[in-house]
Amino acid sequence: MKYPLSSPSISALEKRYVNEALDSGWISGTGGFVTRFEQALAAKVNRQHCIAVSNGTVALELALQALCIGSVYGGSAEDEVIVPALTFVAPAAAVRAVGAKPVFVDVELSTWQMSAFRVAKRITPRTKAIIAVDIIGLPCNYDELYLVADGIPIIEDAAEAHGARYEGRSVGSFGDITTFSFHSNKSVAGGEAGAVLTDSDELAAKMRLVANHGMTPHRPYWHDVVGRNYRLNNLTAAFLTGQVERWDELTTKRQQVAHWYDERLTELFKTTELARRHVPAWSSESCWLYTLWHPERDRILAHLRSCDIDTRAIWTPLCDLPLYAESCRGDYPNARRIGYSAFWLPTSAEMTESDVKYICEKLREVL
Ligand SMILES: *Cc1c(COP(=O)(O)O)cnc(C)c1O
DSSP, X not given: OOBOSOOOOOOHHHHHHHHHXXXXXXXXXXXXXXXXXXXXXXXXXXXXXXXXXXXXXXXXXXXXXXTTOSGGGTSOTTOEEEEESSSOSHHHHXXXXXXXXXXXXXXXXXXXSOOHHHHHHHOOTTEEEEEEEOGGGOOOOHHHHHHHHTTSOEEEEOTTOTTOEETTEETTSSSSEEEEEXXXXXXXXXBSOEEEEESOHHHHHHHHHHHBTTBOTTSTTOBSSOOOBOOOOHHHHHHHHHHHHTHHHHXXXXXXXXXXXXXXXXXXXXHSSOBOOOOOTTEEOXXXXXXXXXXXXXHHHHHHXXXXXXXXXXXXXXXXXXXXXXXXXXXXXXHHHHHTTEEEEOOOTTOOHHHHHHHHHHHHHHO
């Protein structure tokens, strides 16, 4: 399509770093750029430890594994982990992958986030963690979540919120463990890549160990734990080092695109049912994908797609996936209402104001 949903921004910097990595001959999971990327990201979001991994989904598995959750890694098959009913599927899949049970919590109609109040109602003696997803660029209310968590670890999934802030502080610094994805459609992108961050020396050491075959440091081919190979390769790390150095530029440009959309849609927000999500005062959004909702979404999508605009419906609410039927507790009216009316418009750092203008014109046409 002429207007893709999202496309990466690749500058001379990333090319230079990838060439340096190629010239060095280090193309697997060991190499200078892996460490360089880890240090740059830890500094960017203000964390003690960062471990680069191959994608955002294994980052979540690694976090759960480090916390000994699930039957596969020393916990129990009865372990429960709270997950929002409206999110990309990875958090729920990661919980299942470690042999534990996701428990879905409905989201608020205003912020599309799980409120602490709703989370509290789903906490049981079996609850071993809460996965707080900074959904579509909006951070969770961490003060409230930590209050109700009362010692239960919070895993912050910041895959969609590079550059967002909660009470002035950067996303990525809130979870007992935070995970990022750098999939190519995320705001900071490496193709396929992820990371886990924490301030705990113990959790960091454990995650580093597991991600590298469980191989005891300084004792080659000695394994005290069942490890995995979650390592990020040095070529992708080189590319990502460039992206992390361009973090502010990349996130600011997307914010600018959102601003152009906002300006051009103000009128439609007043005169039609088209709406944006509410941004509460305690947070500032970063724009991952510009998101709207409207009760007649499918009609809008059909028209825009026929105009070569790659707009898409957001995820099926997880509570409606038969695979996860056991994770439902009660009803999920808000996740459903949002899930069946929200959609994304093309959003990339390299988009121009005239791209946005064209897309908004087509949107006006159909409304
Ligand atoms: C994209 C995404 C992930 C998974 O990332 P991958 O790198 O594609 O595995 C996890 N959680 C959320 C909320 C995401 O949006």
